[in-house]
Amino acid sequence: MSEPLPPDEIARNLDEVRRRIERAATDVGREAGEVTLVAVSKTFGAEAVEAALAAGQRVFGENRVQEAQAKFPALRARHRELELHLIGPLQSNKTADAVALFDVIQSVDREKLARALAREMERQGRRPRCFVQVNTGEEPQKAGVAPADTADFVRLCRDELGLPLAGLMCIPPLDDAPAPHFGLLRQLAADCGLDGLSMGMSGDYEAAVQLGATHVRVGSAIFGRRDRP
Numbered sequence: 001m002s003e004p005l006p007p008d009e010i011a012r013n014l015d016e017v018r019r020r021i022e023r024a025a026t027d028v029g030r031e032a033g034e035v036t037l038v039a040v041s042k043t044f045g046a047e048a049v050e051a052a053l054a055a056g057q058r059v060f061g062e063n064r065v066q067e068a069q070a071k072f073p074a075l076r077a078r079h080r081e082l083e084l085h086l087i088g089p090l091q092s093n094k095t096a097d098a099v100a101l102f103d104v105i106q107s108v109d110r111e112k113l114a115r116a117l118a119r120e121m122e123r124q125g126r127r128p129r130c131f132v133q134v135n136t137g138e139e140p141q142k143a144g145v146a147p148a149d150t151a152d153f154v155r156l157c158r159d160e161l162g163l164p165l166a167g168l169m170c171i172p173p174l175d176d177a178p179a180p181h182f183g184l185l186r187q188l189a190a191d192c193g194l195d196g197l198s199m200g201m202s203g204d205y206e207a208a209v210q211l212g213a214t215h216v217r218v219g220s221a222i223f224g225r226r227d228r229p
């Protein structure tokens, strides 16, 4: 677990991130309300999440199914309005747990997983919204479908399997300027007729908002330094 910041500092950080989102949106003629702030609480304990909830934050992101399972059921019992997003890789054998726990799954990136999700949603009667993760930098070690395969994969997920597809998600390469990746993701989403764009993290969420992000995933700028990425 990472060392949590004091609650008042988390509240101040949230205010600052919200202000910056609003400014970035206004600069390009968007409404701040078009952007959902996903507070990424991975590696932080429930007390950090409680501090964010007390400061009005409702949407959270986690990158590991097991960690989220340990943390969120109790939080959810106290905060019915909480919305939880899976933003990390999902193994097919964790599909049932993910469908049961998350409201949004942002990391759909291969056919086997898409089929497992469709089966599991049918079985559980729960339909978390999905994003297709796109490997915009075509990095071999990174998850996500290649840009050139995105349209076909979206057709499979949405039209053939009937997954509730909300949009596309990307994590640009660390060493690249992010804007071209955000622009590419926006173009791919438009080509597929998808509205949702999950892009932008602590270092680049303002640029992402200016390029059309509907969801920004912000961790360290809210909760502080983590002891793992």
Ligand SMILES: *Cc1c(COP(=O)(O)O)cnc(C)c1O
Pocket (backbone or CB within 6 Å): 040, 042, 063, 087, 088, 171, 201, 202, 203, 217, 218, 219, 220, 221, 229
């Ligand atoms: C950890 C993580 C984030 C948040 O990163 P910060 O730089 O701390 O804002 C966003 N997206 C994904 C997929 C992550 O794993």
